[in-house]
Amino acid sequence: MQRFTIESEYTPYLEAIGFSVDPHFHAESAVRFILDPALGEGSVWVYAKTGHFFIQSMDFYFYEDVSFEYPQFDFISFGYYESLLYADEHEVSTSPYLLGYRSYTQAFKCVIPKQQAVRNHCIVLAPAYYEHHLRKAYPDEYEELLTALEQHCGLIHLPELALLLKQLTHFSGNGAAARLYYESKVAETLALIIDHNHKRGMQKAPLTDLDRDGLAAVLTFIENQCGNYRITLDQLAQLACMSLTKLKYTFKKSYNCTISEYISRIRMQKAKHALEHTQISIGELARNLGYKKTRSFSDYFYAHTGLLPSEYRKLAQGSISLHPQEVEFV
Structure with a gap:
């Protein structure tokens, strides 16, 4: 050093x-x-x-x-x-x-x-x-x-x-x-x-057309690849044709959140949709969204919504009210 x-x-x-x-x-x-x-x-x-x-x-x-x-x-x-x-x-x-x-x-x-x-x-x-x-x-x-x-x-x-x-x-x-x-x-x-x-x-300062195209490419990539936990900021910067510092700064100023926060929001949106409309297991859903551990997904979902994934699914799909002993921690 x-x-x-x-x-x-x-x-x-x-x-x-x-x-x-x-x-x-x-x-x-x-x-x-x-x-x-x-x-x-x-x-x-x-x-x-x-x-x-x-x-x-x-x-x-x-x-x-x-x-x-x-x-x-x-x-x-x-x-x-x-x-x-x-x-x-x-x-x-x-x-x-x-x-x-x-x-x-x-x-x-x-x-x-x-x-x-x-x-x-x-x-x-x-x-x-x-x-x-x-x-x-x-x-x-x-x-x-x-x-x-x-x-x-x-x-x-x-x-x-x-x-x-x-x-x-x-x-x-x-x-x-x-x-x-x-x-x-x-x-x-x-x-x-x-x-x-x-x-x-x-x-x-207004974004240039090139910067807007770069951010659009990043959003599309995140939308399609949000299940890939290996998404890196360097990868996104290269895709956007920006330096890493410029990408992080421009992204936050444009969308009022960091790139990591945006990825998490997209994952939560996809999680809610799946829990509302499918019967996919919680473990498989977590893996599809890029979480290595089901528990990590459940903890983040709870922090984001105030409900566990299983609670959210039952409420969203019109199941009967839950009693504490019926709730799984997944």
Whole structure:
């Protein structure tokens, strides 16, 4: 598993271009790198919650042109850049600017012209944070959070976030105070991004014809295959021609339920119809609907309707009122 520490992600490439750890800087969970005075002036400061996120502040320049490349680790970042950024032969033409960025698998190539200041303040999120921590902390809103993060890659016009990022370097606390402060700033960043997403109305954007066709294909497949307990979300995403994240987000926004909830609803509809109009055994019905165990089907049916399958059948088919001793738990 990726370590996502200062030593693994920052030290190697900074040392390769002339930085070294400042021996006079002492702070818990933070490191200050200083540039060799023969090469330029300035420093890079990094705070880490190991495995979850970095807070980074850079302020330096070189005396001569410097070019380098390094393999990127997996991350999503939001940064306020007070100077030009030269990367992969693309240049942002105006500064300052706010940039959301999602890493990719290719090596990162950077060219820094001589005397060009590199000055930025960034929050860098690890997969363990946006794929696992957020899912656990906000299970109902997770897909919306992840979609908002992914939709904010590129230039962003969000003055409140720019101000937040600029303020990161003004805090001088240490220990628990630093942990509380920086964790709160990461949470505030996410709050600003998702609020911005709401205000832009992105979650209400009309579906394209291709998206509608994809969702229709998913509904048809679920309707025909609801007895297959091996239906996977990856399978449905491929069918819909969407990423898994987009499918789950779009489906929930379109139908006000998750895909799993929808599959369960279809199974219950089919179960009710069978119990109302056939004499199929409860065990066979459970298997036809994709339940491995009859008991699991009965428990879910009871939770959904307030009746056991056998009770529902007798009432639906006009049988006499039941006494407790006559009820089977199937």
